[in-house]
Amino acid sequence: xxxxxxxxALIPQLKHQLExxxxxxxxxxxxxxKTTVVPLALMAEAWLKGRKIIMLEPRRLAAKAAAKRLADxxxxxxxxxxxxxxxxxxxxxxxxxxxxxxxxxxxxxxHDDPSLDDIALVIFDEFHERxxxxxxxxxxxxxxxxxxxxxxxxxxxxxxxTLDTEALETRLNCPTLxxxxxxxxxxxxxxxxxxxxxxxxxxVVRLTCQAFYEETGSVLVFLPGQKEIRQAANQLQQRLGxxxxxxxxxxxxxxxLKEQEAVIAPSPAPARKIVLATAIAQTSLTIExxxxxxxxxxxxxxxxxxxxxxxxxxxxxxxxxxxxxxMGRAGRTEPGVCYRWWSEGQQHQLAxxxxxxxxxxxxxxxxxxxxxxGVQKRLELDWITPPPxxxxxxxxxxxxxxxALEQSVTSPPSLALSELGEQMSRLxxxxxxxxLLLEGKQNNNSETACAICTILSEGDPFSSHHSxxxxxxxxxxxxxxxxSKRPRQNYLKAQQQWQKRSLQINLQPSSTHGKQDIxxxxxxxxxxxxxxxxxxxxxxxxxxxxxxxxxxxxxxxPCAQSExxxxxxxxxxxxxxxxxxxxxxxxxxxxxxxxxxxxxSIKQHLAWSKKDARLISETQRWIGKLCIDKRKxxxxxxxDVCQAVCRYIRQEGLSVLPWNDASEQLRARLQFAFMHDKQxxxxxxxxxxxxxxxxxxxxxxxxxxxxxxxxxxxxxNDILLSQxxxxxxxxxxxNVPTRLTAPSGSSHAIDYCEQQPTLRVKLQExxxxxxSPSVLNQTIRIELLSPGxxxxxxxxxxxxxxxxxxxxxxxxxxxxxxxxxxPEDPLNAQATAKTNRALRSS
Numbered sequence: 001x002x003x004x005x006x007x008x009a010l011i012p013q014l015k016h017q018l019e020x021x022x023x024x025x026x027x028x029x030x031x032x033x034k035t036t037v038v039p040l041a042l043m044a045e046a047w048l049k050g051r052k053i054i055m056l057e058p059r060r061l062a063a064k065a066a067a068k069r070l071a072d073x074x075x076x077x078x079x080x081x082x083x084x085x086x087x088x089x090x091x092x093x094x095x096x097x098x099x100x101x102x103x104x105x106x107x108x109x110x111h112d113d114p115s116l117d118d119i120a121l122v123i124f125d126e127f128h129e130r131x132x133x134x135x136x137x138x139x140x141x142x143x144x145x146x147x148x149x150x151x152x153x154x155x156x157x158x159x160x161x162t163l164d165t166e167a168l169e170t171r172l173n174c175p176t177l178x179x180x181x182x183x184x185x186x187x188x189x190x191x192x193x194x195x196x197x198x199x200x201x202x203x204v205v206r207l208t209c210q211a212f213y214e215e216t217g218s219v220l221v222f223l224p225g226q227k228e229i230r231q232a233a234n235q236l237q238q239r240l241g242x243x244x245x246x247x248x249x250x251x252x253x254x255x256x257l258k259e260q261e262a263v264i265a266p267s268p269a270p271a272r273k274i275v276l277a278t279a280i281a282q283t284s285l286t287i288e289x290x291x292x293x294x295x296x297x298x299x300x301x302x303x304x305x306x307x308x309x310x311x312x313x314x315x316x317x318x319x320x321x322x323x324x325x326x327m328g329r330a331g332r333t334e335p336g337v338c339y340r341w342w343s344e345g346q347q348h349q350l351a352x353x354x355x356x357x358x359x360x361x362x363x364x365x366x367x368x369x370x371x372x373x374g375v376q377k378r379l380e381l382d383w384i385t386p387p388p389x390x391x392x393x394x395x396x397x398x399x400x401x402x403x404a405l406e407q408s409v410t411s412p413p414s415l416a417l418s419e420l421g422e423q424m425s426r427l428x429x430x431x432x433x434x435x436l437l438l439e440g441k442q443n444n445n446s447e448t449a450c451a452i453c454t455i456l457s458e459g460d461p462f463s464s465h466h467s468x469x470x471x472x473x474x475x476x477x478x479x480x481x482x483x484s485k486r487p488r489q490n491y492l493k494a495q496q497q498w499q500k501r502s503l504q505i506n507l508q509p510s511s512t513h514g515k516q517d518i519x520x521x522x523x524x525x526x527x528x529x530x531x532x533x534x535x536x537x538x539x540x541x542x543x544x545x546x547x548x549x550x551x552x553x554x555x556x557x558p559c560a561q562s563e564x565x566x567x568x569x570x571x572x573x574x575x576x577x578x579x580x581x582x583x584x585x586x587x588x589x590x591x592x593x594x595x596x597x598x599x600x601s602i603k604q605h606l607a608w609s610k611k612d613a614r615l616i617s618e619t620q621r622w623i624g625k626l627c628i629d630k631r632k633x634x635x636x637x638x639x640d641v642c643q644a645v646c647r648y649i650r651q652e653g654l655s656v657l658p659w660n661d662a663s664e665q666l667r668a669r670l671q672f673a674f675m676h677d678k679q680x681x682x683x684x685x686x687x688x689x690x691x692x693x694x695x696x697x698x699x700x701x702x703x704x705x706x707x708x709x710x711x712x713x714x715x716x717n718d719i720l721l722s723q724x725x726x727x728x729x730x731x732x733x734x735n736v737p738t739r740l741t742a743p744s745g746s747s748h749a750i751d752y753c754e755q756q757p758t759l760r761v762k763l764q765e766x767x768x769x770x771x772s773p774s775v776l777n778q779t780i781r782i783e784l785l786s787p788g789x790x791x792x793x794x795x796x797x798x799x800x801x802x803x804x805x806x807x808x809x810x811x812x813x814x815x816x817x818x819x820x821x822x823p824e825d826p827l828n829a830q831a832t833a834k835t836n837r838a839l840r841s842s
Contacts, residue, residue, distance in 0.1 A: 005033030028179035030328020103133035115148035130356035162321035217291035224300035308549035450498035546624025562586035608648030613708035638703030663716035668752035743831035
């Protein structure tokens with residue numbers, strides 16, 4: 001490796017830091033050479049004492065590529081002093097001094113040997129990506145060296161181009177060593193488009209064509225996902241397909257490792273290539289010949305929803321750190337160019353860093369690893385970013401449902417692995433798939449279980465809209481010749497690895513023949529994905545999953561004819577109300593209720609049905625949030641009826657009760673007394689108080705209220721009065737009366753339902769009366785009516801009304817109602833409800 005790489009200037013400081021301390025943080029710009037220089041520079045350090053350096057890379061392709069570059073620098077084949085270990089593959093030997101590993105490998109090494117006696121240094125490369133396994137491995141390394149390496153601590157080196165160094169410096173208690181500059185300069189072009197107004201794929205294709213004709217060398221285009229890669233590839237083929245020396249190549253995680261390696265391999269001159277890549281090409285990867293980067297400015301990530309235990313794709317703007325990493329791919333081997341369609345000002349407005357995966361991922365594998373490690377509490381380890389409590393609890397619930405954890409009555413529950421959990425943890429795979437392999441072993445059907453795990457782990461081989469798992473299994477077994485997205489040979493190779501894992505399981509089949517139905521293998525592992533069809537329109541069949549999430553299938557899908565199925569692969573995009581089912585397997589309800597009855601919960605359901613206007617009493621069987629069936633219960637107890645009716649009233653409000661004028665006025669009188677008589681104890685009859693105390697004042701009358709007819713007969717007047725003793729009833733009758741006698745001698749009702757007590761009376765009935773009446777020292781509001789019973793005035797001061805307002809009222813009304821008295825002096829007139837003729841004849 002050339003001595004001109006910027007990282008070389010920092011090597012003496014790094015060696016000094018690691019010689020005198022056990023931690024180091026290295027921040028170096030893309031292209032500075034940290035991945036390919038640092039491990040080799042440290043290989044001869046005395047403190048290694050013949051032990052290995054482990055370097056953790058975030059992806060398989062990056063790990064293998066980094067190991068090959070290190071070996072090439074030493075002019076050695078892989079497997080001698082430089083080795084690598086990734087999923088399904090590896091090369092190392094007794095001579096290996098630097099071992100490059102990928103996600104999960106270091107965690108398994110720690111489980112096998114927590115002391116890591118033969119390892120002197122762990123390098124966490126590209127740590128800014130904050131992958132789940134790197135965060136876990138980092139936390140485990142910190143605890144392992146505290147517990148097992150007290151005298152000779154394991155050394156830790158964290159490296160990245162764009163680090164959030166504050167949190168790391170706090171955890172490791174050491175300064176950050178920073179290498180400025182990159183190996184070659186990069187020119188950045190901004191197009192000054194608005195972040196909100198552009199059709200990104202179209203703009204990226206335009207910039208790619210521009211870059212292809214303006215620059216030399218190959219072009220790396222960053223797009224958020226496979227959909228956009230396919231769209232861009234089609235458009236570029238139309239525009240540039242005539243170029244004889246150009247290859248347009250996709251690069252994303254679901255391609256096989258061999259296919260990915262072909263993309264990054266050098267192209268002999270005069271060949272050029274345009275690589276359309278996801279974030280897989282963002283870090284720690286040199287694609288030969290690339291000197292131009294076109295950035296879409298978007299990133300797509302899987303975000304886990306702990307409420308429904310499902311993962312949905314979320315497309316967001318790339319962060320500043322990500323765009324810097326992407327730009328750095330252009331300057332790895334020569335001066336480069338980066339095209340961005342947004343403005344330089346908008347670049348500075350991007351978020352600095354992406355969220356750590358531990359905050360947005362399914363944590364079931366992590367929690368299983370921790371249970372195997374012996375961790376009992378979420379915050380027991382020294383996390384850089386602690387796992388969210390909701391995601392943690394969901395993972396614990398899933399592992400409990402998978403029977404991987406011992407049943408616990410403690411709170412929070414113990415993370416002790418069950419016997420099945422121990423077997424699952426030894427497999428080092430995602431818990432659902434581990435449970436699936438165990439089911440295959442127990443049902444004497446490991447071959448099918450391994451085939452299912454192959455399809456689920458390697459990705460759907462079909463582009464078809466049909467979701468039936470059996471089609472994929474038949475293809476894998478060679479019974480169908482359906483066109484696939486990837487060679488069948490790749491899947492067969494992966495299947496062999498699953499079969500090797502299955503041989504590690506030490507379980508005896510539960511019966512001689514076992515259950516050969518695919519459903520028997522799937523239900524235990526995917527109980528929360530059991531789905532019931534809820535409806536169908538012209539193009540979709542809709543299903544509700546046991547976890548509560550809604551999902552759909554095309555109505556043309558054969559699985560859409562099934563009332564029940566297991567949704568094995570579901571997904572969607574952020575903001576969508578329902579997910580799409582990509583892979584499914586039909587099941588029979590009888591299978592659930594028969595062989596898997598232990599998954600069902602039985603609930604006694606007693607609730608008021610607004611639709612049926614009666615109390616529904618039934619026994620229900622549930623799996624998760626799906627009601628399997630219902631059976632009518634015998635007559636429930638009066639206490640249960642009371643509880644159910646009270647629940648209904650609280651839900652709908654007091655208006656469902658049979659209030660009439662008399663009961664409403666009584667309630668208002670009681671509330672008036674409660675507010676204004678502090679000498680006696682009165683019940684609070686406000687809405688909130690009555691709803692809160694339903695069982696006390698209404699409960700004794702609800703025991704036989706099982707339908708709307710019975711509800712309508714509730715004697716609310718008597719029920720309210722029953723709260724009062726005899727003295728209170730007498731006090732209420734005397735001091736909060738229902739009626740008041742007017743000066744005319746007629747009796748009129750007082751309305752207590754208004755904000756203050758209101759008396760509505762014909763104006764003529766109040767002649768000669770100047771005293772404003774009151775109740776409990778509260779002045780009554782008087783609404784004076786015309787002979788036609790229409791309001792003429794509202795007053796609480798009759799003397800003022802007669803003096804100031806009556807003359808105008810008289811002037812306007814005497815012509816309209818000439819048959820009724822309108823004296824000039826109302827104070828000395830006779831109060832009456834009669835007409836002038838009736839008065840003269842009396």
